[in-house]
Amino acid sequence: MPSFTNNGACITSHKVLTSSAIITFSLVCFISSFTDSFIAGEKLYYCIATPKGLHIFNRNKNDDADDDVNDNNKVPNEREGDNQVQLIEEGVINRVYDEKEILAKYRLQFIDFVHAFCSWLVFMVYATCSSDVLRCFYPHPSDNVNVLMMNLPLAVGGAVSFLFMLFPTRRRGIGYADKEAQKK
Numbered sequence: 001m002p003s004f005t006n007n008g009a010c011i012t013s014h015k016v017l018t019s020s021a022i023i024t025f026s027l028v029c030f031i032s033s034f035t036d037s038f039i040a041g042e043k044l045y046y047c048i049a050t051p052k053g054l055h056i057f058n059r060n061k062n063d064d065a066d067d068d069v070n071d072n073n074k075v076p077n078e079r080e081g082d083n084q085v086q087l088i089e090e091g092v093i094n095r096v097y098d099e100k101e102i103l104a105k106y107r108l109q110f111i112d113f114v115h116a117f118c119s120w121l122v123f124m125v126y127a128t129c130s131s132d133v134l135r136c137f138y139p140h141p142s143d144n145v146n147v148l149m150m151n152l153p154l155a156v157g158g159a160v161s162f163l164f165m166l167f168p169t170r171r172r173g174i175g176y177a178d179k180e181a182q183k184k
Contacts, residue, residue, distance in 0.1 A: 008135025018136055022127045029123040033116035035174040036106060046174045049112060053104035106170070115169050118160045125156045 004018040034049045047054040127133065129149045134141065141149070 005132040005136040008132045008139075010136035014136060018133060022124070022133075026120055026123050026127070030116050030120040032173060033119050033169075033171065034108065034112055036171045037174060038172075047103075049106060049108045049171070051108050053100065053107045056103075111167055111169055112171065114167065115164070115171070118163055122156055122160050125153050129153050 004014060004021055006014045010018070031048075035046065036049060036054060037044060037046050039045070045056050046058050047056040049055075128137075129152055134149055138145065
């Protein structure tokens with residue numbers, strides 16, 4: 001932030017740039033709390049949690065599982081009655097439905113919003129308590145404000161770390177990579 005805040009000696013354009021950067025990065029921090037990644041086969045997939053389940057970003061047509069169900073890429077239905085029973089008896093389960101059920105297990109939950117808010121809060125506290133940002137927006141703070149801004153990051157960081165320890169999330173984020181994927 002030193003370049004946006006001009007090392008604390010701000011004019012209006014510096015304040016606009018600094019505010020814009022803090023808002024943009026805080027939104028990215030909030031939204032990234034809803035991202036996830038997993039390995040299927042030998043590929044690492046990145047996704048975001050939605051109310052219906054995970055939405056995968058980097059899926060190719062070659063990755064779709066419904067090619068194994070039948071040759072013309074359509075899901076067996078009731079009109080094909082005997083064919084559907086035969087496919088299930090042969091062990092070829094409709095992987096499209098199975099995939100939807102699996103991805104639905106990882107849909108948005110209340111804990112995701114708690115983690116997103118706490119991550120956003122920690123980012124905002126650390127970003128706004130920076131000495132350059134403080135000098136830019138509050139050039140002459142009182143002694144009480146100085147003490148508060150010096151101790152607030154430690155207090156919020158400790159409290160949120162404690163909450164994350166008590167209520168962990170299953171989300172691994174987009175930046176997470178399994179060791180299996182790194183070896184290949």
